[in-house]
Amino acid sequence: MSAQRRTGLGTNQEAVRRHNLGTLLRHVHAAGQLSRAELTTLMGLNRSTIAGLVGELEALGVAEHASPSGSARQGAGRPSAGVRIADAGPFVIAVDLGVDKAVVARVGLGGRIHRRAQAPVVGGGEAWQVGASVASLIRTVVEDAPAASPLVGIGISVPGLVRRSDGLVRLAPNLEWHDVSFGGIVLAALGLDVPVSLGNDADLGALAEHTRGACVGVDDLIYVSGNVGVGAGVIIGGHLLRGYGGYAGEVGHLRFNPTGRPCHCGNRGCWETEVGAHAIAEAIHCPPDRVAQLDEVLADFGKPSPELRTTGTALGHGLASIVNTFNPQTVVLGGYFTSLYQLVSTEVSRGLADLALPAPLESVTLTLPGLGGDSPLLGAAEIALEPLLVDPVAALDAALDDVHARVAMKAG
């Protein structure tokens, strides 16, 4: 007890230093580049402490010196030298597993996509086949990574329910997956052992839009995603609402119309039966084999039909339930809802105004993703980068330094 107490202070100081190192890196990760003066203000630490932390990040290879820039936030006096994300620093692999295709990217700090690749995914395909395809895409994007860059981890966005405790995919209805350990499958196909994190696509979309998309500085937001199924990622008070098991945000299965159409979940009249991809495809006479590309079909659409206007109203009506429940400042319309909103924004807004209570309605804004279709992909990168932003030293200790030796030779 007494020995513990004696070493307590030293351990605590070390913990504080590592915490500060992560926090500083998080600021640079969010902003891309910051002057030392800006860091002094943001961190509330003095210049010499900041200089020490920056030096340490440089030594770790995650940040590098930047010449003073004409930053808008720069005050009077001598320009302050800056720090930015290192060009050949650590990276993560981000995977956006959609219902028709998988997109894989090599992403660095700052959310910079260095290389991307994609391949089709066949609905109802076995998870190990999809895993093999994703592993092949990972080999492709890793190919030209700088030799000295370590791989910190893999983040995977999944269109389904992901268990918070261990990342098990409990249900991905449009892939027809139940209880699939997809993270393990990908690692096995790669022959690697690196940290892997999985998340629901709408949750990760919300995370990315909050970090570097349309909602920087907005702490109460909902990212509602149309992606064959319909789901929501909810950030309230700056924190992702995960729920007890990790399944929060399944707004596609809000009861919407008790005499409505059957839903794949086994019930009738869920919101998804009116604004899900299959309902919209029917409304616009889209061929069944193009449902998974509804986003593109809608983007090419001309004048909206009456049926599409009705769908827009149904989107607004469901958003009203969401606004009454969460009272968000911003609702981001992701997936094919982006194209749908561009076609029938009047109906969406009117549907929302019809059913939302005045108090939460008055402060809410509907908006489109700042990151386009990349929100879930960049959200997957964020969860993979998270350990690096909590404790850069520990995360780099655990990172894989010999990616090329381990992966690239198997590419093909």
Added chain:
Amino acid sequence: MSAQRRTGLGTNQEAVRRHNLGTLLRHVHAAGQLSRAELTTLMGLNRSTIAGLVGELEALGVAEHASPSGSARQGAGRPSAGVRIADAGPFVIAVDLGVDKAVVARVGLGGRIHRRAQAPVVGGGEAWQVGASVASLIRTVVEDAPAASPLVGIGISVPGLVRRSDGLVRLAPNLEWHDVSFGGIVLAALGLDVPVSLGNDADLGALAEHTRGACVGVDDLIYVSGNVGVGAGVIIGGHLLRGYGGYAGEVGHLRFNPTGRPCHCGNRGCWETEVGAHAIAEAIHCPPDRVAQLDEVLADFGKPSPELRTTGTALGHGLASIVNTFNPQTVVLGGYFTSLYQLVSTEVSRGLADLALPAPLESVTLTLPGLGGDSPLLGAAEIALEPLLVDPVAALDAALDDVHARVAMKAG
């Protein structure tokens, strides 16, 4: 800059000490009584620091020495002296403003109700009349407060939408209030100037159940309240979900049946039109003048009628939307939902199981409030006590010491 830096350490130490003082008081407030050994474990501080903090709380009159008790958590060895909430310590006034009656209580630390009083509230009554009635109840409960006990503040639970920034009651539909500054009205009627906090009744119910009710240790819970209107208080990850303006949780206005009955909000088929007090009163042929006492009417009810069973199913169906959206660990059924659930629990559970997704359903429990009908009242006490638990020194500096001189003489 340099002078600031020099005093920085001292200021910081003082802030840490005050923070620790508040945290220690929060632990005693939650547990009622704790040994110094338990506090050492809970706070991660050594015995002498704990002893110093306890001494300071005793000097402030908020805590007092407790003889060693046979606490279950007590380890081997010499029993450790304890600390408990002071008998004649500071207190708050808690107000639960219902749609038919106002309940007012004098509440001390530890959530102890020292005295309570109530009076009818007339629906559609002017806010100043209700304010005068509440002020009179406050005088009554303050009457026999110990002369040395300071009044820390007033907390008020309101059946409506309360603006987060300033406590304005934006809408209390069953009181027919719009944009009422009820806190100011009560203070004016009392002739006092003390801190006053307002909150939505379901939010405060959730808070109280989390602190000392059915959900101690449960960090993802929803308190769903039937109280003429229907609302929810949501605690996720241990934090109350308030929403941008403070209006989150209006689940009574989830769209439920587009061809359903008109709702007072101006729409049709909100969940409230099927499980609100008026719908239930109709189902059980309750006289209109007893709708506000539906809780008691249901408690006296015999065998549930088919109509009541249908209402139970509708309650379960709406809970499914809530479970799919929030993935809570526990749903507490407050207000008249307590009596309703006791009558038709089978239908409620079946309705929930019918429409909830398997993943969030498997971990959720329906339960009744641990604090009975007092959850919103005790939640109102919690928000009034909050400043005392953040910084006891500052809160006691701001507290009113001469309550009797200022209030009691006007009682009548």
